[in-house]
Amino acid sequence: MExxxxxxxxxxxxxxxxxxxxxxxxxxxxxxxxxxxLIMASSLYFILPALGGYTLTSLYLxxxxxxxxxxxxxxxxxxxxxxxxGSGERIESTMEAFTHAVExxxxxxxxxxxxxRDGHVVVSHDENLLRxxxxxxxxxSLNLExxxxxxxxxxxxxxxxHYSTGTDRKFTLLEEVFRKFPKMPVNIEIKEDNSLLMxxxxxxxxxxxRENLTVWATVDSTIMKKCRRTNSTMPxxxxxxxxxxxxxxxYSGLLPFVPLGESFLQFYLPRIINRTYxxxxxxxxxxxxxxxxxxxxxxxxxxxxxxNRGIQVHLFVCNEDPDxxxxxxxxxxxxxxxxxxxxxxxxxRHRSQD
Numbered sequence: 001m002e003x004x005x006x007x008x009x010x011x012x013x014x015x016x017x018x019x020x021x022x023x024x025x026x027x028x029x030x031x032x033x034x035x036x037x038l039i040m041a042s043s044l045y046f047i048l049p050a051l052g053g054y055t056l057t058s059l060y061l062x063x064x065x066x067x068x069x070x071x072x073x074x075x076x077x078x079x080x081x082x083x084x085x086g087s088g089e090r091i092e093s094t095m096e097a098f099t100h101a102v103e104x105x106x107x108x109x110x111x112x113x114x115x116x117r118d119g120h121v122v123v124s125h126d127e128n129l130l131r132x133x134x135x136x137x138x139x140x141s142l143n144l145e146x147x148x149x150x151x152x153x154x155x156x157x158x159x160x161x162h163y164s165t166g167t168d169r170k171f172t173l174l175e176e177v178f179r180k181f182p183k184m185p186v187n188i189e190i191k192e193d194n195s196l197l198m199x200x201x202x203x204x205x206x207x208x209x210r211e212n213l214t215v216w217a218t219v220d221s222t223i224m225k226k227c228r229r230t231n232s233t234m235p236x237x238x239x240x241x242x243x244x245x246x247x248x249x250x251y252s253g254l255l256p257f258v259p260l261g262e263s264f265l266q267f268y269l270p271r272i273i274n275r276t277y278x279x280x281x282x283x284x285x286x287x288x289x290x291x292x293x294x295x296x297x298x299x300x301x302x303x304x305x306x307x308n309r310g311i312q313v314h315l316f317v318c319n320e321d322p323d324x325x326x327x328x329x330x331x332x333x334x335x336x337x338x339x340x341x342x343x344x345x346x347x348x349r350h351r352s353q354d
Contacts, residue, residue: 054253055253058253058254058255058256058257059253061256061257062255062256062301062305063301063304063305064308065305065308066308066309068256068257069259069260069309071308071309071310072263072309072310072311074212074235074310074312075185075213076108076212076213077107077312077333078107078108078185078312078334079107079333079334079347080106080108080334080337080340080343080347081106081107081108081109081110081187081314081316081334081335081336081337082097082098082101082104082106082108082109082110082336082337082338082340083110083158083316083317083336083337083338084097084110084111084112084125084338085098085100085101085110085111086100086101086104086106086337086338086339086340086341087154087156087157087164087338088156088159088162088164088319088337088338088342089101089164089338089339089340089341090166090168091150091151091152091154091164091166091168091169092125092132092150092154092164093123093124093125093171094150094166094169094170094171094172095168095170095172095176095177095180096166096167096168097166097168098111098172098177098180098181099180101340102181102184104344105340105344106340106343106344107334108184108185108186108187108334109177109181109184109185109186109187110186110187110189110217110336111123111174111177111186111187111189112124112125112188112190112191113174113188113190113197113201114127114139114140114191114192114197115139115140115194115196115200116139116142116143116144116147117140117141117142117143118143118144119196119200120144120173121173121175121197121200121201121204122139122144122147122171122172122173122174123172123173123174123177124139124171125157127139127140127192129147129148132150132151132154133148133150133151134148134151135148144173147171149170150170150171151169152165152169153165156319156338157277157317157338158276158277158316158317158338159276159277159317159319159338160276160277162319164338174201174204175204175208178205178208178210179208182210183213184213185213185214185215186210186213186214186215187214187215187217187264187266188201188214188215188216188217189217189218190216190217190218190227191218191220191223193220193222193223193226195226198227198230198231199230202230202231205231205234206231211231211233211234212233212234212235215234215235215236215237215263215264216228216231216234216236216237217236217266218239219239219240220239220240221239221242223239224236224242235263235264236261236262236263236264237262237263237264237265237266238262238264238265238266242262243265243267246260246265246302247296247297250299250302250305255302255305256305260306260309260311262311263310263311263312264311264313264314265306265311265312265313265314266314266315266316266336267297267313267314267315267316268315268316268317269298269315269317269318269323269327269330270290270293270294270297270298271294271323271326272317272318272319272323273290274287274290276317276319276320277317298330299331300330300331302331303330303331303332303333307331307333312333312334313331313332313333313334314332314333314334314335314336315330315332315334315336316335316336316337317337317338318336318337318343319338319339319342321342321346324337324342324343325346
């Protein structure tokens, strides 16, 4: 009798338990686990097609940006840019250097400006003149007539171990450059947060009617914002921060959907670092860092997208034929050099081959 009772109980508990008999805590756990899987599966059902559609749309628009964006129409397009006026063939930032570069057929002069104590806009890369003159003084502490002459033999910053010479060692004024080369595009880098300097440059640009021929350039995004507020009609280049944002937009796939105000992207050709250009920053002396920078930044599809939107891509500073070739192969629309004759010869050779 006892055996039949045990068997009967055993048969009853072998079947599936009704859900209502499951304790509340276990019931909650089961709902969380199995319900979560259902929710996740349901979400993936919508997410994966949406992600695939986004990726395909982004790739299509990356190659065809004209669908969403009107192409910028610049007043000039240059493949040949002379860095500091061509600082490898003449003393940098002198009128002799600028004249020589123009005679060699350059399409743009690149220069930097600073303000003297008596308010003159002087063309010079450095504010402190120790490297260029041997005198440890700043341009802002001197009047124009007090500026020392540059050295008669000056090392080329982006071509270690090479020196330039020339008969002209005098610092020139920005106004003299504008006056002598009224139709020549000029890229002006503003290195210091000086509102008076920006205003004087802007006023001079307006005075000589060259707002469409003069480019604001700076690595500092704060300075660039002030330059833009001072004169918003001049074209401008990417600052360092904006350049990093550009890369993030590119790798996230958002770039084709985002409007860009800049007209120029100017960036180092990474392969010159630690070869023709020796940086002071310890981080840039690391080969792995340079390798990663090159892999992340030298993207032909990115440069082509920018070019198709009318944004010119200038890589610098290329002082040997293989570097010039590498820059154009990467997708640069223009190359910046310290040797305008070298770049002119390269362009002539390759045009004749084409």
